[in-house]
Amino acid sequence: MSALARILRFTRSLAPYYAGIMIAAAVVTAAGLAVPFITGAATDVVVDAVGAATRGEGVPTGAIRSVVLLALALLAASLVETVVSSFGGYWGDVMSAKMRTVLSARYFEKLLALPQRYYDNELTGTIVARLNRSISEVTNFMKSFSNMFVTMLMTTVAVLVISAWHYWPLAALLLVAYPAYLWLTALTSRKWQRLEGDKNEHVDIASGRFAEVVGQIRVVKSFARERSELDRFEHHFSETVELTRRQSQHWHTMDGLRRGVLNVIFFGLYVIIFVRTVTGEFTPGEMVMLIQLMAMARQPVTSLSWVVDSVQRAAAGSKSYFEVMDLDPEALDGGGSRSQAAPAAGTGDPEQPMVSFKDVHFGYGEDDDVIAGVSLDVFRGERIALVGESGGGKSTLVSLLMGLYTVRSGRIEVAGAGADLESLRRNIGVVFQDPSLFSGTIAENIAYGRPEATREEIRAVAKRAAVDEFVSRFPDGYDTVIGERGMKLSGGQKQRIAVARAMLKDAPILVLDEATSALDTKSERLVQAGLDELMHGRTSLIIAHRLSTIAEVDRIITLRDGRIDEVGTPSELAVSGGIYAELLALQHSTSKADRKRLKQFEVVG
Numbered sequence: 001m002s003a004l005a006r007i008l009r010f011t012r013s014l015a016p017y018y019a020g021i022m023i024a025a026a027v028v029t030a031a032g033l034a035v036p037f038i039t040g041a042a043t044d045v046v047v048d049a050v051g052a053a054t055r056g057e058g059v060p061t062g063a064i065r066s067v068v069l070l071a072l073a074l075l076a077a078s079l080v081e082t083v084v085s086s087f088g089g090y091w092g093d094v095m096s097a098k099m100r101t102v103l104s105a106r107y108f109e110k111l112l113a114l115p116q117r118y119y120d121n122e123l124t125g126t127i128v129a130r131l132n133r134s135i136s137e138v139t140n141f142m143k144s145f146s147n148m149f150v151t152m153l154m155t156t157v158a159v160l161v162i163s164a165w166h167y168w169p170l171a172a173l174l175l176v177a178y179p180a181y182l183w184l185t186a187l188t189s190r191k192w193q194r195l196e197g198d199k200n201e202h203v204d205i206a207s208g209r210f211a212e213v214v215g216q217i218r219v220v221k222s223f224a225r226e227r228s229e230l231d232r233f234e235h236h237f238s239e240t241v242e243l244t245r246r247q248s249q250h251w252h253t254m255d256g257l258r259r260g261v262l263n264v265i266f267f268g269l270y271v272i273i274f275v276r277t278v279t280g281e282f283t284p285g286e287m288v289m290l291i292q293l294m295a296m297a298r299q300p301v302t303s304l305s306w307v308v309d310s311v312q313r314a315a316a317g318s319k320s321y322f323e324v325m326d327l328d329p330e331a332l333d334g335g336g337s338r339s340q341a342a343p344a345a346g347t348g349d350p351e352q353p354m355v356s357f358k359d360v361h362f363g364y365g366e367d368d369d370v371i372a373g374v375s376l377d378v379f380r381g382e383r384i385a386l387v388g389e390s391g392g393g394k395s396t397l398v399s400l401l402m403g404l405y406t407v408r409s410g411r412i413e414v415a416g417a418g419a420d421l422e423s424l425r426r427n428i429g430v431v432f433q434d435p436s437l438f439s440g441t442i443a444e445n446i447a448y449g450r451p452e453a454t455r456e457e458i459r460a461v462a463k464r465a466a467v468d469e470f471v472s473r474f475p476d477g478y479d480t481v482i483g484e485r486g487m488k489l490s491g492g493q494k495q496r497i498a499v500a501r502a503m504l505k506d507a508p509i510l511v512l513d514e515a516t517s518a519l520d521t522k523s524e525r526l527v528q529a530g531l532d533e534l535m536h537g538r539t540s541l542i543i544a545h546r547l548s549t550i551a552e553v554d555r556i557i558t559l560r561d562g563r564i565d566e567v568g569t570p571s572e573l574a575v576s577g578g579i580y581a582e583l584l585a586l587q588h589s590t591s592k593a594d595r596k597r598l599k600q601f602e603v604v605g
């Protein structure tokens with residue numbers, strides 16, 4: 001029941017709809033309850049009239065008028081039922097739609113607030129599958145529940161009171177029927193839920209993979225893995241068939257049992273009613289009324305058990321929903337600190353570092369540190385390059401700076417940032433190693449960090465990032481839709497849009513993680529010129545494998561095993577014998593022309 005209480009609390013704003021649906025249901029039930037009384041009364045009038053006729057007394061006065069009036073009363077009852085239940089149905093539909101909106105928006109809001117660590121361990125398709133299942137189960141349940149709850153309560157009470165009024169053993173038998181049926185239902189439900197949970201897990205795994213396969217269909221096709229991906233998908237779903245078999249067998253066995261019990265109890269009820277009518281204790285009218293009432297009595301028994309069953313069903317369905325809602329972002333993050341505003345922020349002191357790593361330790365899991373004690377100050381307007389071997393932790397440093405993860409120990413401070421993470425992030429323009437674009441238009445993607453930017457502003461940065469060059473060849477120009485994650489663009493085009501996006505953000509700190517790695521030398525030069533202009537007066541952190549890109553930074557930091565190995569100007573490190581020198585030497589050895597070009601770059605710079 002606590003799940004139900006939570007759902008109600010979550011959707012408090014829908015209270016007027018619940019109330020409307022319940023009132024409609026109450027009116028419909030009342031109209032329904034009037035029917036046995038009216039037909040009972042009509043039966044008595046008819047029996048009287050038939051008796052009088054057989055005695056040769058003719059039709060009693062007013063008998064016809066009475067039965068016609070009673071028939072009109074039946075008409076009135078069904079008209080009320082029809083009209084009011086339509087209103088109830090309408091409110092139910094609107095309520096479901098609103099509930100879907102509330103629950104989905106809350107879920108999305110929660111997901112958006114969860115740290116990167118959560119996403120590292122989840123599949124997109126699974127997150128979506130869970131959302132859909134939970135929400136439709138909860139919504140369906142609430143709709144039926146608000147429709148059924150009042151009806152059930154009213155019918156139960158009315159049936160018990162009326163039957164007790166006429167003959168108490170009838171009520172006593174019904175009082176045995178209800179709990180027996182409920183108990184058997186609860187018993188059934190538990191196993192049913194467990195199997196349902198197992199089924200859901202298979203569906204979630206299959207959906208997660210499904211979304212991945214669809215998202216990277218190119219790889220699937222190229223490696224000819226369609227067949228095996230399909231087999232895997234089918235395997236999970238056929239597991240659910242086996243589970244459904246067991247689940248359904250169990251359910252139907254138990255359902256047969258509880259219905260059998262109910263039938264025996266109703267057998268007793270009918271015997272009592274028939275015998276007492278024969279012995280003259282009930283009139284035929286009372287008998288008709290009671291028989292109809294007993295038929296109605298079955299309904300709350302079944303719907304009460306339906307409620308028990310579906311509360312548990314909704315509870316199982318909403319379990320993963322509430323599991324996500326209950327996640328504690330702080331706990332997921334392991335408790336360390338994130339990037340934060342420097343204490344002396346806003347003093348404008350030029351000596352104060354813009355970005356400061358203070359003995360930072362970090363690891364993704366419980367395992368070894370990926371970053372093991374990095375201390376680094378980057379001053380205002382300075383250009384810093386990070387060099388290190390692949391997997392050495394360069395991109396990790398970027399993620400840490402953006403506050404995507406908390407550190408194990410140490411601090412990261414960013415001058416000029418406000419107290420919260422959002423303002424910190426507003427201060428940093430970033431180009432990630434993976435361009436990560438959205439499915440909209442090119443203009444939308446460039447303006448992602450500043451949606452209010454004008455077309456002129458977008459064009460201006462697009463020119464600097466050498467985006468304009470290729471966009472002007474598209475028939476739809478900046479309104480070209482680029483497909484999921486920018487699928488319709490080349491790698492280099494995506495990168496240039498990502499650069500333009502960071503440029504438009506116009507933040508005081510610029511972070512470039514392999515921002516031009518997919519570009520040919522000519523395009524890179526173009527973009528580099530734009531970036532050089534942009535970096536003027538900005539604090540910049542640049543990661544690049546291609547050493548020509550970083551030949552003219554102020555300082556190079558080399559990373560080795562998660563630690564800072566060397567710090568120095570490019571010309572210092574070129575002769576120090578460290579990683580940078582090594583990389584340079586490698587580039588030298590591959591071709592002399594490269595070396596020449598590299599030197600040329602330094603001169604041109």
Ligand SMILES: Nc1ncnc2c1ncn2[C@@H]1O[C@H](COP(=O)(O)OP(=O)(O)OP(=O)(O)O)[C@@H](O)[C@H]1O
Pocket residue numbers: 120364365370388389390391392393394395396397433
């Ligand atoms: N989300 C993650 N979860 C767990 N481990 C990760 C995650 N991201 C990176 N790693 C690990 O952290 C280490 C550092 O990765 P990182 O991406 O920072 O390297 P990098 O220096 O940027 O490499 P490259 O030059 O290839 O881009 C790697 O060993 C990688 O396997």
Ligand SMILES: [Mg+2]
Pocket residue numbers: 394395396433513
């Ligand atoms: Mg990287």
